[in-house]
Amino acid sequence: MEGKVRLNKFLAERLGLSRRQADDAIAAGKVLVNDSPAILGARIDKNDKVCYNGVIIPFDVGYLYVGLNKPAGYVCSRKAQGEFPTIYELLPAKYHDLKTVGRLDKDSSGLILLTNDGDFAFKMTHPSFTKTKIYEVELDHALEPLHQQEISDFGIEIGDGVSKLGLTRLDDSRRRWRVEMSEGRNRQIRRTFGALGYTVTRLHRTAFGPYQLSGLEPGEFAEVKKV
Numbered sequence: 001m002e003g004k005v006r007l008n009k010f011l012a013e014r015l016g017l018s019r020r021q022a023d024d025a026i027a028a029g030k031v032l033v034n035d036s037p038a039i040l041g042a043r044i045d046k047n048d049k050v051c052y053n054g055v056i057i058p059f060d061v062g063y064l065y066v067g068l069n070k071p072a073g074y075v076c077s078r079k080a081q082g083e084f085p086t087i088y089e090l091l092p093a094k095y096h097d098l099k100t101v102g103r104l105d106k107d108s109s110g111l112i113l114l115t116n117d118g119d120f121a122f123k124m125t126h127p128s129f130t131k132t133k134i135y136e137v138e139l140d141h142a143l144e145p146l147h148q149q150e151i152s153d154f155g156i157e158i159g160d161g162v163s164k165l166g167l168t169r170l171d172d173s174r175r176r177w178r179v180e181m182s183e184g185r186n187r188q189i190r191r192t193f194g195a196l197g198y199t200v201t202r203l204h205r206t207a208f209g210p211y212q213l214s215g216l217e218p219g220e221f222a223e224v225k226k227v
Helices: 007-015 019-027 118-125 145-154 188-194
Strands: 031-033 050-052 065-070 109-115 133-139 166-169 176-181 200-208 221-223
Touching: 007 019, 007 031, 007 050, 007 118, 109 118, 133 188, 145 166, 176 188, 188 200
Parallel strands: 109 200
Antiparallel strands: 031 050, 065 109, 065 221, 133 176, 133 200, 166 176
16 A cells, blocks of 8 residues: 555455445544544555554555365364364464455365455455355265256245355266355355255365365465465
8 A cells, every 4th residue: 555545445455344344443433543533534644553443453564365275174263163173273373363255164175265455355255246166065865957957047045045056067976066156145055955955965165266276185275366
């Protein structure tokens, strides 16, 4: 960033908020500029000190982008959940301040992106920016052709709307499928198949937008470039 920038844009990029959420934080008195309460519409530069909830937010930041092949059994949070470890246990300390770009549930595996670039995270996950995600899915029993057509052509009602998935068969068993989607509702794939009486026994993400696993073994990670 160079020159004066709008405070809400600065907060959105640094904290992964929408600009409306940044404005709400400013209005709620959570943001200080040079030790005084910030005002809506303010503009700042590198000489200003910005604090959010008492934490200084640096003006210039070196952005990092990391791709991790998350193994099943790990949670995408900073704290372990019971006996299940966090993905941050797989990463060196220099990456522990990075936030996940979306999530995979505990039982799922595959590509997770992490970054400290809030604007990047917002554009990768907000519904207004379509990002295709690809998964390899295995079911507990063969998917009936009629159910395949329902999911692909018409969509399945799963309680918070209709879920429509792109399906490509991976073998003759009709249990293994390539699933393509652009939405990101909670456990959407599992709920879609579950609504028709199937249990997903394996869910592995291989691509998120332009990013792919690129040969990373389970638990391995690599820095990636912003695309």
